[in-house]
Amino acid sequence: MELGLIAIGAGLAVGLGAIATGIAQARIGSAGIGAIVEKPELLGRVILLIALPETLVILGFAVAAMVIMLLPS
Amino acid sequence: MLVPMAKVEIIGHRDRLDDTLQLLHRLGTMQLLDVTSTPGVRLPPLAIDEKQLRELEELRYLRARLDAILRMVPMPEAGLPSHVDRTDLRDLRAELEELGPTLEQLTQRLDDLRAEQQALPRYVASLRRLLPLVPELTHLSGYETAALLIESRHAGVLGDLNAEMVSAAGNLFEIITAQVDPDTIGAILVFPRETADKVYALLGRVQVTRVRLPERFEGIPFRQALASMERRIGAVPAELDLVQRAINDLVEPRRGWWATRSFVDARLDQLEAVRSIGTTRHVFVAVGWVPAPDLPALRSALEADVGPQVVMDQIAVEENEEPPVLLRNPSAARPFEFFVRLLSLPAPGTLDPTRLMFVFLPLFFGMMLGDIAYGLIVLALSLWAGRRFGARSPAMHDLSRVLAYSSIWSVIWGVIYGEFLGSLGHQVFGLMPIWINREEAVQPLLLFALAVGAIHMTLGLLLGIWAAARSRKRSEFIERTGKLATLVGLFLLAGTASGQLPAGVLTPAVATIVLGLVGLMYVQGLLGLLLGPLEMISTVGNVLSYLRLAAIGLASVYLARVANELGAAGPIWVGVIVASLIHALNLALGTFSPTIQALRLHYVEFFGTFYESGGRAFRPFGTPTATSSRTPSA
Numbered sequence: 001m002e003l004g005l006i007a008i009g010a011g012l013a014v015g016l017g018a019i020a021t022g023i024a025q026a027r028i029g030s031a032g033i034g035a036i037v038e039k040p041e042l043l044g045r046v047i048l049l050i051a052l053p054e055t056l057v058i059l060g061f062a063v064a065a066m067v068i069m070l071l072p073s
Numbered sequence: 074m075l076v077p078m079a080k081v082e083i084i085g086h087r088d089r090l091d092d093t094l095q096l097l098h099r100l101g102t103m104q105l106l107d108v109t110s111t112p113g114v115r116l117p118p119l120a121i122d123e124k125q126l127r128e129l130e131e132l133r134y135l136r137a138r139l140d141a142i143l144r145m146v147p148m149p150e151a152g153l154p155s156h157v158d159r160t161d162l163r164d165l166r167a168e169l170e171e172l173g174p175t176l177e178q179l180t181q182r183l184d185d186l187r188a189e190q191q192a193l194p195r196y197v198a199s200l201r202r203l204l205p206l207v208p209e210l211t212h213l214s215g216y217e218t219a220a221l222l223i224e225s226r227h228a229g230v231l232g233d234l235n236a237e238m239v240s241a242a243g244n245l246f247e248i249i250t251a252q253v254d255p256d257t258i259g260a261i262l263v264f265p266r267e268t269a270d271k272v273y274a275l276l277g278r279v280q281v282t283r284v285r286l287p288e289r290f291e292g293i294p295f296r297q298a299l300a301s302m303e304r305r306i307g308a309v310p311a312e313l314d315l316v317q318r319a320i321n322d323l324v325e326p327r328r329g330w331w332a333t334r335s336f337v338d339a340r341l342d343q344l345e346a347v348r349s350i351g352t353t354r355h356v357f358v359a360v361g362w363v364p365a366p367d368l369p370a371l372r373s374a375l376e377a378d379v380g381p382q383v384v385m386d387q388i389a390v391e392e393n394e395e396p397p398v399l400l401r402n403p404s405a406a407r408p409f410e411f412f413v414r415l416l417s418l419p420a421p422g423t424l425d426p427t428r429l430m431f432v433f434l435p436l437f438f439g440m441m442l443g444d445i446a447y448g449l450i451v452l453a454l455s456l457w458a459g460r461r462f463g464a465r466s467p468a469m470h471d472l473s474r475v476l477a478y479s480s481i482w483s484v485i486w487g488v489i490y491g492e493f494l495g496s497l498g499h500q501v502f503g504l505m506p507i508w509i510n511r512e513e514a515v516q517p518l519l520l521f522a523l524a525v526g527a528i529h530m531t532l533g534l535l536l537g538i539w540a541a542a543r544s545r546k547r548s549e550f551i552e553r554t555g556k557l558a559t560l561v562g563l564f565l566l567a568g569t570a571s572g573q574l575p576a577g578v579l580t581p582a583v584a585t586i587v588l589g590l591v592g593l594m595y596v597q598g599l600l601g602l603l604l605g606p607l608e609m610i611s612t613v614g615n616v617l618s619y620l621r622l623a624a625i626g627l628a629s630v631y632l633a634r635v636a637n638e639l640g641a642a643g644p645i646w647v648g649v650i651v652a653s654l655i656h657a658l659n660l661a662l663g664t665f666s667p668t669i670q671a672l673r674l675h676y677v678e679f680f681g682t683f684y685e686s687g688g689r690a691f692r693p694f695g696t697p698t699a700t701s702s703r704t705p706s707a
Contacts (some may be wrong), residue, residue: 047669
């Protein structure tokens with residue numbers, strides 16, 4: 001029972017982070033493509049901006065890893 | 074590194090201007106500044122005289138004509154004959170004017186033939202479908218036929234058409250219909266010639282597609298039209314070949330015109346540069362930026378080629394004047410300049426991160442993709458892509474080199490993790506990891522990723538502190554030192570909390586954090602009370618961000634495992650196909666994602682600690698290889 005809850009918790013940590021990242025990247029991505037069409041030299045900065053929200057899912061992953069590794073002990 | 078720039082002034086007798094410009098254009102090491110707007114040098118610009126104006130116009134005309142013709146002339150493969158001079162241009166105009174119209178006619182003919190080659194088979198297909206409907210009575214004089222195609226779902230249109238035809242042509246018409254294929258109904262309409270106008274107007278209104286034949290086949294009975302179209306289709310290729318050969322015969326001997334084009338371009342550049350040159354009655358003054366290491370070469374070239382009537386001096390840079398930025402790195406690191414430029418050039422006088430990217434980017438990529446087989450495949454692909462496209466596109470060349478370095482690291486990390494197509498290497502030939510097996514030892518992997526992040530961030534902060542100290546930027550110095558102090562303090566704290574460090578470290582650790590925090594708060598002013606702690610959290614977040622080095626790698630390991638286990642589930646041949654497909658998917662993801670992630674770690678986390686962007690690129694006048702590097706589109 002407890003193991004199942006831990007697994008669900010870890011899944012939620014990554015999954016919700018991934019959803020949030022997706023929402024943010026969708027908006028940044030579409031705005032970024034619009035910007036590149038007008039100014040192609042912005043490509044590098046747009047890649048940077050699109051990559052920024054990935055921190056959310058990485059932090060989710062960190063929490064999930066901690067939940068799985070630290071809690072059972 | 075950023076090449077230091079020298080601001081120079083070239084002064085000479087006006088007679089020598091032409092030679093000077095030609096030399097500068099050939100060397101391609103000086104960015105000319107407009108003397109009319111350069112601070113410190115205020116001179117009227119050199120007016121273009123009548124003779125130069127005429128030359129300018131002539132050259133522009135020649136370039137336009139040459140461009141139009143060179144589109145059809147293949148580029149000579151073995152480089153361009155480099156020597157062209159002004160005498161070659163004399164007969165060029167006449168030759169261009171003679172050749173131009175002939176070539177235009179021929180290309181027009183070529184286009185027409187190609188269009189015909191495309192269109193005729195479609196007409197033939199439509200006619201073939203309709204032919205069974207065509208009654209022999211269409212030979213009757215005084216009658217016209219129209220062929221129609223109607224989509225089956227619009228079959229109702231036929232009833233309307235019948236009713237409308239009665240009012241247009243009375244009873245003197247005939248509609249023959251049949252299903253020509255499952256989606257289309259064909260119809261042949263026969264009607265008296267005198268009602269033709271009304272009928273065609275009607276057909277325009279109704280929703281049917283009238284099969285219109287090309288002009289030369291109109292008015293001929295369908296059967297004959299079909300036969301002559303088929304003959305025509307057979308004849309077109311030979312005709313095309315003939316025209317193409319005629320064009321080739323005309324343009325083949327003109328390959329040398331590519332070199333002439335470069336010469337015309339260079340001369341145009343030189344004449345247009347005249348506007349940025351300052352002048353007095355006898356003397357011209359050119360001002361510009363030269364990379365400092367190239368200065369002696371330029372000086373001696375001026376002495377040797379132009380003579381003592383022209384002198385060059387280095388002049389002082391005005392206070393608010395920013396030199397252009399030129400990156401120059403060892404050839405191994407040079408492909409990484411592409412990624413620095415992709416973001417934006419560093420500000421003049423700051424650090425060039427290219428060499429650091431050369432060290433860390435492939436290393437990070439390898440940490441994520443660490444797999445011997447994947448690494449070898451990516452290496453082979455990148456070498457192939459570099460050879461195939463590298464010569465044509467500098468960006469492709471750089472990218473393929475970067476990917477090649479990265480894949481070598483990927484193989485090295487593959488050996489460290491003991492991975493060959495995931496765990497297949499272990500199962501098949503007992504490959505053992507040198508350090509850890511990523512699939513099982515997740516915790517050490519995560520800690521290692523964090524440690525790499527901490528080292529990378531610390532290195533960046535140290536560079537940032539050094540750069541701030543060098544350029545005497547006090548607040549940046551304090552801010553970066555504060556970040557570093559909090560980071561070090563937090564790691565000491567984590568060390569004592571996990572029992573790895575003695576408890577006595579606790580007090581110094583907390584003191585370091587407090588000191589760092591005070592520094593962070595201090596530089597932000599009153600808002601710092603709020604922003605200081607936030608800065609600290611974001612610095613920790615930046616280190617945590619390096620967890621992706623482990624996370625992306627784990628995702629790839631598990632996908633490889635899925636491939637292997639699914640592959641082993643069914644019969645062997647299905648297994649091999651399924652496993653190959655999933656491995657291919659994993660490889661595609663595993664090449665793209667680590668590249669983006671490694672780049673992001675550099676752009677966001679690493680560059681954030683020291684990088685200052687905002688440089689303008691150095692744009693030299695002319696190019697050292699003007700005759701060989703021009704592409705057809707340039």
